[in-house]
Amino acid sequence: MKKQSFRLYGRQKSGSINHAQHELMDQLLPNLDVDIQEIDRSTDAVLEIGFGNGSHLISLAQKSPKTLFIGCEPFLNGVVSVLEHVDSKEIRNIRIHNGDIRHLFPEMPNGIFSEIYLLYPDPWPKKRHWKRRLVTQEFINTAHRLLKANGTLYIASDHDTYQSWIENCISSVYASALFNWSNQNTMTAPWSGWQPTKYEEKALREKRTPHYYVLTKK
Numbered sequence: 001m002k003k004q005s006f007r008l009y010g011r012q013k014s015g016s017i018n019h020a021q022h023e024l025m026d027q028l029l030p031n032l033d034v035d036i037q038e039i040d041r042s043t044d045a046v047l048e049i050g051f052g053n054g055s056h057l058i059s060l061a062q063k064s065p066k067t068l069f070i071g072c073e074p075f076l077n078g079v080v081s082v083l084e085h086v087d088s089k090e091i092r093n094i095r096i097h098n099g100d101i102r103h104l105f106p107e108m109p110n111g112i113f114s115e116i117y118l119l120y121p122d123p124w125p126k127k128r129h130w131k132r133r134l135v136t137q138e139f140i141n142t143a144h145r146l147l148k149a150n151g152t153l154y155i156a157s158d159h160d161t162y163q164s165w166i167e168n169c170i171s172s173v174y175a176s177a178l179f180n181w182s183n184q185n186t187m188t189a190p191w192s193g194w195q196p197t198k199y200e201e202k203a204l205r206e207k208r209t210p211h212y213y214v215l216t217k218k
C-alpha cells in the first residue's frame, strides 16, 4: 500500500525500555501479531485505535475473554505496557499492531468488528495540522465498512475544536446515511460500560469536558 506522506501521531517512544521489556518485545509481541484470518474466524472481534497505555483495551479484554481484541498503537512504551499486562495476567485475547492503523485498514475485510473504539485521538490543535486528524469522512467510511450490521463506533475527545470538528463530521449528510448518532443529546455523559483512560484522567484534572460519541451502523 502507498504510505501517506504525513504522520498522524507524535512521539513513538518516550521513556527508556529496559531489558525485560525488550525481551517482551522480542518474544511476546510476534505471537500477538494481528492475523486477519483469526479475526474472520472469531465469533466476536473489537478494534481499539491508539490505545495509549492500554488500560481501556486490557480492561475490556479481561471482561470479555471470548472476544478477540485488536489494539493498534505506534507508541512503543504503550505497547510495552500492554505486553506486561498480557504476560503477567495471562490475557489470551489481545492482538497488537505496533504501528499506524491506516496501514492495517486496507487489509481488513468488511464487517469484521462488533465495536471500534477511538478514544482521545490526537487533537492536532494548530490549523495547519488539521489534515492529520484521524476523524474524517474517509475514516467514517472505513469504520462503517469494518463494522458488522448494528456494530458501534465509539469516539471520545476532550478538545473543544476537535469536538466541533467531530460533531460536524458525524452530523454531516454523508455520515448520517451510514450511522445513527445515538447519544447526540447526552454526549457529555460516558456510554454505559465506559472504562476511563489515561488521557481522560488528564483532561478531567485539567478541567476539560470530554464528549463521548456513540455511532451505530445503519
Ligand SMILES: C[S@@+](CC[C@H](N)C(=O)[O-])C[C@H]1O[C@@H](n2cnc3c(N)ncnc32)[C@H](O)[C@@H]1O
Binding pocket: 008, 009, 010, 011, 049, 050, 051, 052, 053, 072, 073, 074, 075, 078, 099, 100, 101, 102, 118, 119, 120, 121, 122, 197, 198, 199, 200
Ligand atoms: C492522545 S493519545 C490517547 C491514548 C489513549 N486512547 C487514551 O485515551 O489514554 C492518542 C494516541 O493515538 C495514537 N495514534 C495516533 N495516530 C495513530 C494512528 N494513525 N494509528 C494508531 N494510533 C495512533 C498515539 O500514538 C497516541 O497514543
